[in-house]
Amino acid sequence: MSKLWQTGGAEELDPMVEKFLSSVEVDSRLVFEDIECSQAHAIMLGEQGIIPRQDASALVDELARIRKELEAGSLRVDLAAEDVHSFLEDELTRRLGDVGKSIHAGRSRNDQVAAAFKLHVRSACRRTRGLVRNAIAACLDVADEHIGTLMPGYTHLQRAQPVTLAHHLLAWCAALERDAGRFADAAIRADESPLGAGALAGSGLSVDRERTAGLIGFARVSTNTMDAVADRDAAIEYAAAAATLMAHLSRFCEDIVLWASSEYGFVKLSPRASTGSSIMPQKRNPDPAELIRGKAGRVFGDLQALLAMEKGTPYAYNRDLQEDKALFFELEDTVNGALGAFCVLVKSLEPDIARMRAALDAGYLEATDVAEFLVKRGVPFRTAYQASKLLVQRCIDAKKGLREITQADFSVHEAFEKAGISAAELAQYLEPQACVARRMQTGGPAPLRVREQIERLRAWLALE
Numbered sequence: 339m340s341k342l343w344q345t346g347g348a349e350e351l352d353p354m355v356e357k358f359l360s361s362v363e364v365d366s367r368l369v370f371e372d373i374e375c376s377q378a379h380a381i382m383l384g385e386q387g388i389i390p391r392q393d394a395s396a397l398v399d400e401l402a403r404i405r406k407e408l409e410a411g412s413l414r415v416d417l418a419a420e421d422v423h424s425f426l427e428d429e430l431t432r433r434l435g436d437v438g439k440s441i442h443a444g445r446s447r448n449d450q451v452a453a454a455f456k457l458h459v460r461s462a463c464r465r466t467r468g469l470v471r472n473a474i475a476a477c478l479d480v481a482d483e484h485i486g487t488l489m490p491g492y493t494h495l496q497r498a499q500p501v502t503l504a505h506h507l508l509a510w511c512a513a514l515e516r517d518a519g520r521f522a523d524a525a526i527r528a529d530e531s532p533l534g535a536g537a538l539a540g541s542g543l544s545v546d547r548e549r550t551a552g553l554i555g556f557a558r559v560s561t562n563t564m565d566a567v568a569d570r571d572a573a574i575e576y577a578a579a580a581a582t583l584m585a586h587l588s589r590f591c592e593d594i595v596l597w598a599s600s601e602y603g604f605v606k607l608s609p610r611a612s613t614g615s616s617i618m619p620q621k622r623n624p625d626p627a628e629l630i631r632g633k634a635g636r637v638f639g640d641l642q643a644l645l646a647m648e649k650g651t652p653y654a655y656n657r658d659l660q661e662d663k664a665l666f667f668e669l670e671d672t673v674n675g676a677l678g679a680f681c682v683l684v685k686s687l688e689p690d691i692a693r694m695r696a697a698l699d700a701g702y703l704e705a706t707d708v709a710e711f712l713v714k715r716g717v718p719f720r721t722a723y724q725a726s727k728l729l730v731q732r733c734i735d736a737k738k739g740l741r742e743i744t745q746a747d748f749s750v751h752e753a754f755e756k757a758g759i760s761a762a763e764l765a766q767y768l769e770p771q772a773c774v775a776r777r778m779q780t781g782g783p784a785p786l787r788v789r790e791q792i793e794r795l796r797a798w799l800a801l802e
């Protein structure tokens with residue numbers, strides 16, 4: 339197939355090189371965005387008197403027809419074309435003759451591809467943000483049910499202090515909320531039109547960039563025509579937000595994989611979001627969680643590839659930039675797929691409340707509360723810490739829990755006697771439920787605070 343830039347005759351491209359350069363299999367995904375931008379461009383050309391108004395109308399109508407046919411499946415993007423932009427111009431020319439040939443006045447494929455792609459990235463930011471919000475909603479649904487479900491919180495993967503399952507899920511939500519913010523920000527910056535930048539220097543024709551931007555629904559026009567065709571920041575910002583999001587999803591999934599192990603036994607996986615083993619009939623494997631973890635690496639790689647693609651390109655457009663779309667579509671599909679699977683995974687978790695509660699009975703998670711109890715009685719914290727540590731050691735030696743102490747155990751440190759503490763009142767103070775309930779700081783695990791955060795997030799989700 340001859341190219342837009344070929345005039346016939348001796349300019350034959352080697353078939354292997356032609357195949358190598360072709361991007362149509364990838365960028366055909368932008369066909370509807372390109373139709374939208376092309377319609378705006380045609381309207382503007384007519385309004386500006388660059389082409390006759392009736393030709394502009396014919397172009398707009400034919401593009402609408404092409405869209406319908408593509409949607410209906412009666413027309414397909416021709417994979418012999420160099421790219422989707424060439425396909426559309428060829429198609430218009432085939433149908434409208436000279437009128438079709440007039441559409442490319444005042445534009446270049448450089449601003450054309452930048453505009454269609456930016457339009458796509460802007461909607462991708464919005465769509466992925468919506469899916470992140472769905473993931474938050476899924477976590478909140480589970481959190482709602484488990485505001486009082488006690489479990490160990492960990493640091494260094496060692497049982498540390500009692501928290502609740504709802505509090506743990508809200509930790510995930512806090513990260514996801516930032517992710518949603520990053521996609522929202524990226525969408526704002528992606529909201530500017532490169533159209534009318536031409537190859538790099540605009541056009542000598544009276545092209546009206548503000549008009550096409552307005553018709554397409556871009557908030558602004560990009561401020562420099564060279565930047566407009568060279569810039570792929572919108573894709574990079576999406577990729578950076580996606581990489582951060584995948585790092586989060588990956589660690590949430592790591593939590594889930596641990597919880598689902600026989601060693602923890604904190605959750606059972608529903609058949610909706612786990613798989614069996616082909617050889618071991620007893621197994622339920624957390625494959626979706628593992629694959630989300632695995633896909634994170636792919637997304638990090640795509641971000642690196644986009645950065646590397648851009649870094650060595652002199653201003654303005656270079657063909658290197660064609661790689662943006664394959665990388666971006668892979669990112670987008672991977673992230674959206676991971677978010678979809680994550681929602682199902684979270685919603686189908688079956689927490690084993692008794693196992694989680696039982697995990698609080700070993701590991702002396704109330705040791706900090708012993709020290710804090712002494713602090714409340716006027717003991718300096720470091721002294722209280724020492725006293726608490728000795729009491730824990732005594733319990734370890736006696737193979738019993740902190741809530742089983744007797745008055746005699748207080749002989750490990752004078753602070754207990756001096757503060758006039760009774761074993762019974764301390765034991766009561768150390769009930770995990772009480773430990774959690776008094777952690778009333780903003781963002782803390784106390785049910786009251788957790789409920790506040792759930793309500794705040796629900797109100798935010800309801801805003802749209």
Ligand code: ARG
Nearest residue numbers: 361421447448451657659660
């Ligand atoms: N398929 C190309 C891309 O995606 C379109 C731009 C081609 N422009 C050019 N000057 N060769 O980047």
